[in-house]
Amino acid sequence: MESVLITGAAGHVGFALTQKFFHEGWRVFATCLPKDRMPAFTEFAEHSQGRVRMFDLDITDAQNIASVATTLKNEPIDVLFNVAGLTVQSDIVFGQTDYDLWDKHFAINTKGPMRMCEAFAPHVIASKRKVMMTISSRMGAKPNYGFVGYRATKSAVSQVMFQVGLALKDKGVIAAACHPGWVRTKNNDNKGSLSPEQSAAMLYNVVVNLTPEDNFKFFDPDGTTLPLVTQQTQPKPYAMT
Ligand SMILES: NC(=O)c1ccc[n+]([C@@H]2O[C@H](COP(=O)([O-])OP(=O)(O)OC[C@H]3O[C@@H](n4cnc5c(N)ncnc54)[C@H](OP(=O)(O)O)[C@@H]3O)[C@@H](O)[C@H]2O)c1
Numbered sequence: 001m002e003s004v005l006i007t008g009a010a011g012h013v014g015f016a017l018t019q020k021f022f023h024e025g026w027r028v029f030a031t032c033l034p035k036d037r038m039p040a041f042t043e044f045a046e047h048s049q050g051r052v053r054m055f056d057l058d059i060t061d062a063q064n065i066a067s068v069a070t071t072l073k074n075e076p077i078d079v080l081f082n083v084a085g086l087t088v089q090s091d092i093v094f095g096q097t098d099y100d101l102w103d104k105h106f107a108i109n110t111k112g113p114m115r116m117c118e119a120f121a122p123h124v125i126a127s128k129r130k131v132m133m134t135i136s137s138r139m140g141a142k143p144n145y146g147f148v149g150y151r152a153t154k155s156a157v158s159q160v161m162f163q164v165g166l167a168l169k170d171k172g173v174i175a176a177a178c179h180p181g182w183v184r185t186k187n188n189d190n191k192g193s194l195s196p197e198q199s200a201a202m203l204y205n206v207v208v209n210l211t212p213e214d215n216f217k218f219f220d221p222d223g224t225t226l227p228l229v230t231q232q233t234q235p236k237p238y239a240m241t
Contacts, residue, residue, distance in 0.1 A: 005080050
C-alpha cells in the first residue's frame with residue numbers, strides 16, 4: 001500500500017488531502033500542531049482502521065521533526081506533501097515592515113519544507129514513487145502589492161524545491177511545488193473559488209501523474225505548469241509612510 005506524509009494535515013487543504021488519499025486507498029501519516037487536533041480530524045483518523053496515523057509535528061522544530069522521522073524510520077513514504085503554511089496579510093505600508101512576522105513566515109513557509117525534505121529523504125528514497133511536493137502559491141510568483149512576507153517566502157520555497165530536486169535527482173526523487181488554487185478558508189474569509197475538497201482532488205491528480213521529467217516544476221492545480229515569476233502589467237502601487 002502506498003503512503004503519504006502530510007504536514008498541516010488538520011488545516012483546510014491538509015485535511016481534505018488526508019481524506020482524499022485515504023479514500024484512494026493510501027496510508028496517511030497525518031501530521032499537525034497539537035493544538036490543531038480538532039474533533040473531526042481526530043475522529044476521522046480513529047475510524048480509519050489504522051490507515052491514518054496522527055503525529056504532532058511543528059515543522060519549525062528540528063527535534064520534533066527528527067523524532068517523527070525516527071519513529072517512521074522503517075516506513076517508505078511515497079509522497080512527502082508539505083502543506084503547512086502561514087498566511088498573514090502584512091507590510092502594506094512601505095517603511096513599516098513587520099520583520100518579526102516575516103521571520104515567522106520564513107520559518108514556516110520556506111525552512112519548514114526544507115527541514116522536512118532533509119529529514120524524510122531516506123523514507124522517500126526507499127519508496128516506489130519518491131515524490132516530494134510542497135504547496136507554494138501563485139502569490140509568490142506574481143509581483144503585486146502587500147503580503148510581503150508571504151509572497152517572498154512562497155517564492156523562496158519554489159527555489160527550495162528546485163534545490164531539493166537537484167540534490168536528490170540521482171536517487172530518483174521528483175521534487176516539485178504547486179499552487180492549490182484559490183481555496184475557501186478562514187484566511188480569505190471563505191472567498192476562494194475552490195472548496196478544499198476540490199483543491200485536494202486536483203492536487204491528488206497532479207501528484208499521482210508526476211514523472212521524473214516533472215522534477216523542479218511548479219504546478220497549477222489543473223496540472224499545467226507555471227513560471228516561477230510572472231509579469232503583472234499594473235500592480236497596485238505601495239502606500240508610503
Ligand atoms: N487557501 C488558499 O487559497 C491558498 C492559496 C495558495 C496557497 N495556499 C497554501 O496552501 C497551504 C494550506 O493552506 P490552507 O489554505 O489549507 O490554510 P490553513 O487551513 O491555515 O492550513 C495551514 C495549516 O498549517 C498549519 N501550520 C502553521 N504553522 C505550522 C507549523 N509550524 N507546523 C505545522 N503546521 C503548521 C496551520 O495551523 P494553525 O491554523 O494552527 O496555524 C494550518 O493547520 C498553505 O501552505 C497555504 O499557504 C493556500
